[in-house]
Structure formats: C-alpha cells, structure tokens
Amino acid sequence: MSTNTATHHDDHGHPTGIMRWVASTNHKDIGTLYLWFSFFMFLFAGALALGIRAELFQPGLQFLEPENFNRLTTLHGLIMIFGAIMPAFVGFANWMIPLMIGASDLAFPRLNNMSFWLMIPAALLLMTSIFVPGGAIAGGWTMYPPLSVQNPSMSVDMSILALHILGVSSIVGSINIITTILNMRAPGMTMMKMPLFVWTWLITAFLLIASMPVLAGALTMLLTDRHFGTSFFDAAGGGDPVLWQHVFWFFGHPEVYIMILPAFGLISTIIPTFARKPLFGYASMVYATAAIALLSFVVWAHHMFTTGMPVAGQLFFMYSTMLISIPTGVKVFNWVATMWRGSMTFETPMLFSIAVVFLFTIGGFSGLVCAILPVDIQVQDTYYVVAHFHYVLFSGAAMSIMGAVYYWLPKWTGFMYDETLGKWHFWLTTIAFNVTFFPMHFTGLAGMPRRVPDYALQFAEFNMISSFGAFALGISQLLFLYIVVKCIKGGTKADAKPWDGAEGLEWTVPSPAPFHTFEVPPTVK
Amino acid sequence: MNKRSILSLGAAFLSVYAANSHAAYALNLKTPATEIASQIYDLHMMMIWVCLAIFVVVFGLMFYSILKHRKSAGHVASQFHENHWLEVVWTIIPVIILAGMAYPATKTILAMKDTAASDMSIKVTGSQWKWSYDYLDQDVKFVSTLATSDDQIHNKAEKGENYLLEVDNPMVVPVGKKIKVLLTAADVIHAFWVPEFGIKQDAIPGFVRETWFRVDKPGTYRGQCAELCGKAHGYMPIVVEAMEEDDYNAWIVAKKDAAAAADAGADQEWTKDDLVAAGKGVYEKNCAVCHQVNGAGMPPAFPAMTGSAIATGPLEGHLDIILNGKNIMPAWAAVLNDVDIAAVIAYERNALGNNTGDFIQPSAVKAAR
Numbered sequence: 001m002s003t004n005t006a007t008h009h010d011d012h013g014h015p016t017g018i019m020r021w022v023a024s025t026n027h028k029d030i031g032t033l034y035l036w037f038s039f040f041m042f043l044f045a046g047a048l049a050l051g052i053r054a055e056l057f058q059p060g061l062q063f064l065e066p067e068n069f070n071r072l073t074t075l076h077g078l079i080m081i082f083g084a085i086m087p088a089f090v091g092f093a094n095w096m097i098p099l100m101i102g103a104s105d106l107a108f109p110r111l112n113n114m115s116f117w118l119m120i121p122a123a124l125l126l127m128t129s130i131f132v133p134g135g136a137i138a139g140g141w142t143m144y145p146p147l148s149v150q151n152p153s154m155s156v157d158m159s160i161l162a163l164h165i166l167g168v169s170s171i172v173g174s175i176n177i178i179t180t181i182l183n184m185r186a187p188g189m190t191m192m193k194m195p196l197f198v199w200t201w202l203i204t205a206f207l208l209i210a211s212m213p214v215l216a217g218a219l220t221m222l223l224t225d226r227h228f229g230t231s232f233f234d235a236a237g238g239g240d241p242v243l244w245q246h247v248f249w250f251f252g253h254p255e256v257y258i259m260i261l262p263a264f265g266l267i268s269t270i271i272p273t274f275a276r277k278p279l280f281g282y283a284s285m286v287y288a289t290a291a292i293a294l295l296s297f298v299v300w301a302h303h304m305f306t307t308g309m310p311v312a313g314q315l316f317f318m319y320s321t322m323l324i325s326i327p328t329g330v331k332v333f334n335w336v337a338t339m340w341r342g343s344m345t346f347e348t349p350m351l352f353s354i355a356v357v358f359l360f361t362i363g364g365f366s367g368l369v370c371a372i373l374p375v376d377i378q379v380q381d382t383y384y385v386v387a388h389f390h391y392v393l394f395s396g397a398a399m400s401i402m403g404a405v406y407y408w409l410p411k412w413t414g415f416m417y418d419e420t421l422g423k424w425h426f427w428l429t430t431i432a433f434n435v436t437f438f439p440m441h442f443t444g445l446a447g448m449p450r451r452v453p454d455y456a457l458q459f460a461e462f463n464m465i466s467s468f469g470a471f472a473l474g475i476s477q478l479l480f481l482y483i484v485v486k487c488i489k490g491g492t493k494a495d496a497k498p499w500d501g502a503e504g505l506e507w508t509v510p511s512p513a514p515f516h517t518f519e520v521p522p523t524v525k
Numbered sequence: 526m527n528k529r530s531i532l533s534l535g536a537a538f539l540s541v542y543a544a545n546s547h548a549a550y551a552l553n554l555k556t557p558a559t560e561i562a563s564q565i566y567d568l569h570m571m572m573i574w575v576c577l578a579i580f581v582v583v584f585g586l587m588f589y590s591i592l593k594h595r596k597s598a599g600h601v602a603s604q605f606h607e608n609h610w611l612e613v614v615w616t617i618i619p620v621i622i623l624a625g626m627a628y629p630a631t632k633t634i635l636a637m638k639d640t641a642a643s644d645m646s647i648k649v650t651g652s653q654w655k656w657s658y659d660y661l662d663q664d665v666k667f668v669s670t671l672a673t674s675d676d677q678i679h680n681k682a683e684k685g686e687n688y689l690l691e692v693d694n695p696m697v698v699p700v701g702k703k704i705k706v707l708l709t710a711a712d713v714i715h716a717f718w719v720p721e722f723g724i725k726q727d728a729i730p731g732f733v734r735e736t737w738f739r740v741d742k743p744g745t746y747r748g749q750c751a752e753l754c755g756k757a758h759g760y761m762p763i764v765v766e767a768m769e770e771d772d773y774n775a776w777i778v779a780k781k782d783a784a785a786a787a788d789a790g791a792d793q794e795w796t797k798d799d800l801v802a803a804g805k806g807v808y809e810k811n812c813a814v815c816h817q818v819n820g821a822g823m824p825p826a827f828p829a830m831t832g833s834a835i836a837t838g839p840l841e842g843h844l845d846i847i848l849n850g851k852n853i854m855p856a857w858a859a860v861l862n863d864v865d866i867a868a869v870i871a872y873e874r875n876a877l878g879n880n881t882g883d884f885i886q887p888s889a890v891k892a893a894r
Contacts, residue, residue: 059688060680067756067823134825140753146730147713147755150853152826235731241714242729276596278606306716306751307727308708308734311638315631322623326616333615336587343602344595354591358584365576372572372626374565374633377725378554381716381751445569446551447720449751452759454678456689461550501602 014515022117025109027094028513030116032412034091035405037119039481041083042398044127046474048076053436053470055453056463069453070138075126077141078159081259082166083123085393088401089262090115090170093177093201096408099506099513100195102186102522107179111172118169125162129155140451142252145233145244149225156226160219167212174205181205186505188524192286195504196279199286200265203293207254207261210297215251218244242307249300257296259393260360261289263400264331267353269504270407271335274350275342276501281334288327288334295324305376314373321371325364332361347499348422352403355430356396363391366441381451384444390437399429402480409487410494414512417487425483428476435469555720558746558767559738562723564633571629575622637723640735643705647696651708651715651728651750652855654757654814658696661707665780668860669694670810671760675818678760690747693810695764699773703739712855713755719748719765727752740767757814791863791887797871800884804872807865811857812873820877826853831878840885843870844893858894863887 015023024030051072055064064072094112098105106112130136134153137143148156181202185194194202221232222244231237233244264285272279279285301309301317309317335357344350366388370376379385402425409417439462444450448459455463497507505524509517557563594600648659655670672691676682685691698704708717710728718725719738726736740746748763768776809818815827822829830836835843847866850856857866864887871884 059684061678062680065756066759070753070756070758138756144714144753147753150713150755152853235729241731275594276602277604280606280608281612282606284607284612306725307729308736311634314634314638318630318634319627322627325623326619329619330612330616332583336583336590337608337611338606339587339590340594341590341600341603341605342594343600344591345597346595354587357587361580361583365580368576368626369569369572372568372630374561374630374637374723375569375572377637378565378569378720378723380725381718381753442550442552445554447555447748449718449749449759451753452749454689454759457684457686458551 023113025105025113026515027098027105027109027112028412028515030112031091031094031096033116034087034094034119037116037123038084038086038088038091039484041079041087041123043477043481045076045079045084046477048072048079050470050474052076053467056455057467058464059455059457059460061454064453066453067135067138070140070451071130071136073451074137074140075130078137078163079123079126080393081141081255082163083119083126085259085397085401086166086170087119089201089204089259089397090173092197092262092266092401092404092408093173095412096506097177097180097198097201098184099411099509099517100198100504101181101184101189102505102518102524103180103184104516104518104521106176107184108176111176115169115173115176118165118172122162122165122169125158125165129153129158129162132158142248143222143244144248145222145225145241148222149233157223160223163219164216167216170208170212174208177201177205178209186518186521186524192283193524195265196268196282196285196289197262197265200261200268200289203289204258204261207258207293207296211251211254211258214247215255218247218251221247242304245304245307246301249303250297252303253300254293254296256392257292259397261292263356263360263397264289266400266404266407267335267356268331270349270353270403271338271357273407273499273502274347274353275339275344277338277342278503279334280337280340281330284330285334288330291327292324295320295327299324302371302373302376305373306380318371318373322368325368325371328364332357332364343501347406348417348419348426349403349407351423351426352399352406355426356400356403359391359395359399359430359433363388363396366391379444381449382444383440383448383450386450387437387440387444390433390440394437395430395433399433402426402429405484407499408506409484410498411506411511411513413488414494414510415487415491416494416498417483418491421479421483421486425476425479428479429473432469432473432476436466436473437469439463439465557723558721558740558742558744559723561633561637561738562721564629564636565723568630568633572626575626579622637736640705640737642703643737644702645699646705646707647698648707648709648733649696649717649728650711651717651754651761652711652860653713653755654750654761655860656692656696656715656717656750656761656763657860658694660777663777663781665777665784667694667780669696669764671762673760687747689760690749690762690764692762692764695745695766697766697768697773697776698740699770700740700743700767701770703737705735705737708734708736712853714752715750715754715761716752717748717763718751719746719763721746721748722765725751740765743767743769743772760814787862787864791891793887795864795867795886797875797882797884800868800871801875803864804868804870805876807861807869808872808877811861812869815853820873820879830873833873833879836873836877837879837881840870840883843874844885844890848890848893863890863894866890 055069132155136155137159139147224230225232231239233239233241268279299321302321406422443459443462448455494511496510554566557566646661650657655668657668659666669692672693673689677684708726708728710730715728722738724736724738726734746765750761816822816830820830848858867885867887867890874881
C-alpha cells in the first residue's frame with residue numbers, strides 16, 4: 001500500500017474536488033469534515049463569548065443592550081454544545097473507531113454521509129437566526145418556557161428546527177457507531193480488548209439514542225405551545241412550566257455525559273502512551289463508564305433544586321447525584337495510577353491530558369459542591385455554576401479534544417506537528433482558561449447571578465480579570481489553527497507509529513492513513 | 526483538634542474576607558443573616574476542606590509521579606495494570622466520605638422545607654421586571670422596582686454604592702419572626718434570591734411555592750432575580766429591610782396611610798396638565814423598559830408608543846390594554862393605582878409625539894376596574 005501523499009490512487013474511483021467531500025462515504029473524509037466543521041463552530045461560538053466578556057469587562061452597559069447580550073449567551077451555549085463539542089467527538093469516532101477495531105469503514109457509509117450533511121442546514125439555521133426580525137433566540141440554551149413561548153421571534157422556531165435536525169443526525173450517527181462496534185471488530189478483538197475510546201463511544205452512542213428523542217419531544221411540545229394553541233407549559237391551560245424542565249433535563253443530563261465520556265476515552269488512550277505503561281484498571285474503567293451512563297438518567301432534577309420540589313424528590317436527586325462522584329473518582333484514580341511508576345514524557349498530547357485530569361477534577365469537586373442541595377440553593381444560577389461547567393466542558397471536553405488532535409495529527413497528515421508551538425498553545429490555553437474561569441467561583445459565591453449583562457460594583461475586579469483571560473484564550477486558539485494547517489502542509493515525516501509507547505491497531509497502518517485501511521481485517525491476539 | 530474547631534478555624538480565616546463582603550475580591554458566600562444561611566455556610570466550608578484534602582492527596586501523588594517517574598529522570602516503566610485490593614479501597618472510602626457529607630446536608634434540607642408555624646406570610650409575585658409584595662395579614666401591597674438611574678447604567682452618571690442592588694420600595698420585615706414567603710409569577714419564571722438569608726426559590730406562573738426565613742439582626746439585605754426572565758433580568762433586585770417590631774408596625778401604619786391618600790386622589794378632578802406631568806414618572810418607571818423613554822419601542826417585540834394605534838385610538842381600548850394586558854404586555858390593574866393609570870394614559874396620548882388632546886379621570890379608571 002502506498003505511503004506517499006497521493007493517498008487515494010489505489011482506491012476505485014471516488015469523486016474528486018468538492019464532490020469528494022459532498023458525496024463522501026469514506027469514514028476518514030467524513031471524520032475530517034466533522035473535525036473542521038466543529039473547529040469552525042468552536043471559533044464562531046468563541047467569538048460570541050468574547051462579545052459577552054467585552055460587555056462584562058466593566059459594570060454598566062457598553063457594547064450590548066441586554067437583549068443582545070442574552071442572544072449571545074444563548075447562541076454561545078447552543079453552538080458550543082451542538083456545533084463544536086459533539087461533532088468533534090463524532091469526528092474522532094469516524095476517523096479512529098474503524099482504525100482502532102480493525103474495520104474497513106463504518107457499517108453504514110451513506111448514513112454516515114447523511115449524518116454529517118444534516119449538520120450544515122442545522123448550523124445555518126442557528127447562525128442565520130441572528131438576522132431575522134426579532135433577533136436570535138435569547139432565552140438561554142435551556143429555553144425555559146414561558147419565556148421561550150413568549151419570545152415572538154421566528155429565531156426560536158429556527159432553533160427548534162435546527163435542534164430537531166441535529167437530533168436526527170446524532171441518532172443516525174449513533175446507530176452507525178453501535179452497529180460498527182458490535183459487528184465489525186477484527187477477529188480476536190473481544191469486547192474487553194477494545195480500546196477504551198471505543199468503549200466510551202459505544203456507551204455514549206446508547207446515551208444519545210436514549211436522550212435525543214426526549215429532547216425532540218420537549219421541542220415539539222414547545223413548538224405546539226408557541227403556534228398551535230396547546231398548553232403543555234402554560235398553567236392557564238392546565239399545563240406546567242416546570243414540565244419542560246423535567247423533560248429537558250432528562251435529556252440534558254445524559255447530554256452532559258455525552259460530552260465527557262468520549263473525552264475520558266481520549267485521555268485513557270493518551271496517558272498510557274506517554275507513561276509507557278498499560279492503562280490501570282481497564283475493566284473498572286469500563287464499568288465506571290457504564291455506571292456513570294446509567295446514573296446520568298436518574299439525576300436530572302439536580303438542575304432544578306430551586307423549583308420547589310417535594311423534600312423526598314430533593315433528597316433523592318441529591319443522593320443520586322452524589323453517587324456519580326464515585327465512578328468518576330475511580331477514573332481519576334486510575335489515570336493517576338497509570339502515571340505512577342511509568343516512564344513519562346511530556347509531548348503536547350500528554351500535557352493536555354494531564355491538564356484535563358487536574359482541571360476536570362476541579363470541575364468535579366465544584367460539581368459535588370453543587371450536588372449538596374443547601375449549598376446549591378446559594379450557587380444555582382450564579383457564576384459558580386458557570387465556572388463549574390466550563391471546568392467540565394472546556395478543560396474536560398474541549399482540552400481533551402485538543403490533546404487528541406495533537407496525538408493523531410501525525411496519523412492523519414503524515415507529518416509531525418510543531419512541538420514547540422504545540423507546547424505554546426498548551427500553556428497559553430491552560431493559563432488563559434484558568435484566568436478566565438477560576439475567578440468565576442468567587443464572583444458566584446459572592447452572589448453574582450449568571451446571564452446578566454451588568455453587575456454590582458463589588459464584582460468589577462474579578463470580571464475584568466475574567467475578560468482579560470477570555471480574550472487571551474480566544475486568541476490562543478488561532479495559534480491552534482496555525483499549527484494544524486502548518487502540519488497538514490508539511491514538516492517532519494511521521495512514522496507509522498510516531499509515539500514509542502503507543503498501542504493499538506491504528507498505529508499498524510502507515511502515516512498518513514491510506515484512503516482505505518483494513519480491507520482485510522487484521523487478527524488481534 | 527476536633528472537627529468543629531477545624532471548621533471554625535477555616536471559617537475564621539475566610540471571615541477576614543466575609544466581614545467585608547462588599548469589598549472587591551470577595552471570595553466566599555456572604556455573611557449569613559439567618560440560621561439556615563449559616564448552616565449552608567458551614568456545609569460549604571466543610572465541602573471546601575474535604576475536597577481540598579482529597580485534591581492535595583491525589584494531585585500530590587500525581588505531581589510526585591510527574592517529577593520522579595519521568596523518562597528524562599531515567600525512570601523505567603513498570604507494567605502493573607491492576608490491583609483489586611486498591612480498587613476496592615478507593616471505591617469504598619468515597620462512599621464513606623459522601624455519607625458524611627449527606628448527613629448534615631439532609632438535616633439542613635429538612636429545616637429549609639419546614640414552613641410550618643410561621644408568624645406571618647408575604648406573597649411575593651415576580652413579573653417582568655419587578656417584584657410585588659402583598660402582606661397577607663396586613664392588607665398592605667406595593668410594587669418594588671430598580672431605583673438605579675438609566676444614566677448610571679449607560680455610564681452617563683457615576684455609579685452609586687448599591688448600583689443595581691437598590692429599589693424604590695423595599696420589602697420590610699420584623700426581626701425574630703418566622704416569615705413565610707409565598708412565591709408566584711405573573712408572566713415567566715423568576716427566582717427570589719436573598720443570599721444572606723440562604724433562600725432561593727423559583728417563582729412559577731400559575732403555581733405558588735413556599736419558602737421561609739427568620740432574620741435576627743436589623744439591617745438591609747440585598748438580592749437579585751436568579752432566573753433568566755427576559756431582557757431586564759439583570760435589573761430586578763430585591764431589597765429586604767429587617768426592623769425591630771415597633772419600627773415595623775410604624776412602617777405598616779405609614780404604608781396604609783399612603784394607600785388611603787392615593788385612593789382619595791382618585792376621587793378628585795384632575796386637569797390634563799397635572800395628569801401628563803404625573804404620567805411622565807409613571808411611564809418612565811414602568812413602561813420605558815420596553816416602549817423606551819422616547820416612545821420609540823423596540824419593534825417587533827415592543828411596539829412604538831409614538832403614533833401607536835392604541836395610544837392615539839379610542840380611550841376605552843387604551844385603558845383596557847393597560848388594565849388587562851395582552852400577550853407580552855402585562856396587566857397593570859394590580860400594580861398601578863387609579864391615578865397612576867389615568868396619568869400614564871394622559872402622558873402617552875399627549876406626549877411622546879402624540880397629541881390627541883383627550884384623557885380620562887382617575888375616577889373613570891376606578892369605575893372600569
């Protein structure tokens with residue numbers, strides 16, 4: 001098989017030019033599309049966040065009237081979650097799962113193409129909703145009625161439609177991934193020999209299939225309340241606004257794990273490579289992942305501790321939420337035990353992974369603080385929660401994605417990335433992230449509500465620090481773009497296995513990975 | 526050193542900041558003013574210390590390993606990858622720690638939810654974007670809105686000490702009494718949050734939710750709406766003044782007298798100019814947040830007042846929409862008195878670029894209710 005840059009001369013006549021991408025059924029091409037799409041959305045939604053931080057740089061209104069501020073926070077949340085984090089993980093699943101299990105492609109290549117191209121109209125609906133009369137959706141990414149029913153702008157309906165489309169894309173993609181993993185593993189690759197990234201994605205795909213239809217149901221009820229005279233969320237017609245919150249969070253909490261379980265898989269892949277030591281507690285990692293996934297369906301109302309539910313409900317959801325820290329703790333202990341007495345080196349992917357373990361754990365601890373219901377009464381809907389979920393979703397999900405991009409860039413492009421620049425990117429990102437989000441713990445505890453364009457004077461100092469950090473964090477990501485583009489264009493040639501401690505089938509194919517791989521399945525001992 | 530004294534040592538350390546909670550760089554929860562709030566404060570401190578201890582142990586080990594078990598230090602990797610004994614231990618220990626956290630938290634939850642045996646009840650209604658207080662045992666009702674000026678918000682005037690945390694009519698309560706708060710909302714979900722009392726309860730339209738507090742020290746306590754409720758969500762603060770019982774009783778009497786005086790005003794004959802002049806203040810306080818100070822509105826959500834079909838059309842239609850609301854437009858019947866409504870009608874029809882020349886008397890508003 002050829003290893004030169006003309007990687008696809010040995011395949012049988014796929015389209016070239018733009019049609020190569022539009023009509024692609026190749027898991028690597030579609031994976032690449034997903035990754036570029038998510039990076040573009042990451043920059044877009046990040047730019048929205050910089051608008052937020054610019055307004056919050058000082059008390060008073062400087063750049064944005066309040067409703068525009070609400071539009072920015074809402075779109076930032078929706079696009080980061082559905083446009084950046086989730087598609088990035090699907091990109092990794094596309095590229096790496098077939099390579100990791102020794103399959104030639106995903107089980108349903110045409111469905112795979114559809115899953116990706118459904119994202120484009122959805123993204124366009126979300127982004128162009130900024131320009132419709134009445135402006136973009138402004139009620140927060142959680143879209144709580146009656147506020148989301150009250151907003152007359154058609155942007156709310158465009159967002160509902162976009163989320164419906166994204167839900168279809170996710171469900172189709174998940175069916176594809178589950179079918180592939182269960183049926184297309186190379187001979188000898190038993191379930192308990194699968195790389196942990198494959199395991200975490202298998203479980204994530206089940207979470208998606210179980211939770212996305214629930215979101216679709218909630219969105220449909222919202223749509224009919226808005227336009228067809230139903231009263232699901234309107235007490236005057238016999239409904240209940242809190243019903244939305246129950247249904248939404250029954251989707252929303254598994255959604256949180258959809259965004260973090262694949263990250264756990266990435267970290268569990270990278271740390272053993274650079275510790276030159278097998279992953280500690282593989283089986284317990286699998287069980288912990290499954291336990292987190294199951295628990296994620298019985299904790300949803302911890303997002304609703306202030307709605308005034310009965311005391312039995314409050315206690316149940318507090319206890320079940322606290323339980324999640326046990327399997328999560330097991331994972332952190334396992335990662336530390338994997339490093340213990342290893343022979344570590346600190347290339348960029350490893351730096352990102354260590355930072356994820358450290359910073360995600362801070363987010364885990366603040367999550368435990370939020371689980372303690374009386375404390376949550378004080379911090380719910382404050383900047384403390386904003387700090388908490390950014391420690392989980394930025395330094396958990398987004399930074400693990402960055403680490404994994406560095407980890408597999410040599411496999412994807414055939415070239416080594418610039419290690420010095422990669423380390424610069426790591427340190428700039430990590431420092432700027434903490435400067436941005438750590439002070440939010442303090443502003444939240446001291447009483448600053450979230451989703452406000454303006455704040456009391458006592459919060460001014462920390463907000464200014466956060467805004468400085470946010471701009472540094474945003475600009476640092478342009479360096480990431482530069483490093484990736486530079487790596488694609490050339491550099492030191494990468495070996496089939498550029499990391500000496502790496503394990504797995506993906507390192508048995510040449511770098512860059514040829515257009516078709518494992519047409520004859522390998523045998524796993 | 527027992528656990529209690531370790532906790533209080535930590536609390537003392539942080540109270541250096543807490544004592545001056547309005548200072549810059551405040552790091553912790555506000556100084557509690559109620560028993561529940563201080564239980565929450567202690568729970569949070571316990572969580573901080575337990576989490577910090579676990580953090581130091583786990584990441585102490587990790588950074589030791591990073592320092593010592595590195596290739597550049599010549600460390601050779603061992604190949605162990607499981608240890609059942611260890612894995613069982615580090616699953617069991619967190620269970621025990623969690624049980625230790627859950628026990629005091631459960632006690633506090635049970636206390637928070639116990640609204641029985643209250644001394645008085647206040648119904649609090651959230652609406653876009655103000656709080657209405659209804660003293661159920663006293664027949665006293667009033668509306669409380671942000672007192673910070675628009676100039677301060679738009680950086681045209683210097684910001685005051687209590688920027689965004691000041692209101693025209695604070696909620697007033699007696700100290701030492703268990704006060705039940707009955708919460709509801711008129712339009713969308715709001716949340717009633719006073720950090721120093723340790724209460725945050727969503728106000729849900731169509732439902733009544735309960736919470737309670739008993740504050741022991743007289744003083745002024747400030748909070749904010751904590752649930753996104755539209756564009757002025759950041760501008761609906763809560764101010765509670767806790768007073769000795771005698772002062773509170775005097776305040777009740779004064780409130781009743783003021784309401785009676787306003788009622789009397791409704792039976793007088795008013796001139797157009799007086800109503801328009803009074804209407805300016807009512808409009809700017811209540812209407813300008815959507816329809817804008819200059820009457821331009823923010824179409825399509827909030828129509829312009831200038832040239833409006835309603836404000837230049839029949840008087841009955843104008844009065845009806847103000848009293849009863851329509852879609853996003855709230856009903857003002859319960860919020861504004863007869864004079865206020867007559868005044869704002871006169872202002873909207875004879876100012877803001879409109880000039881219909883007509884107006885109605887407060888007595889007509891009273892009759893239309």
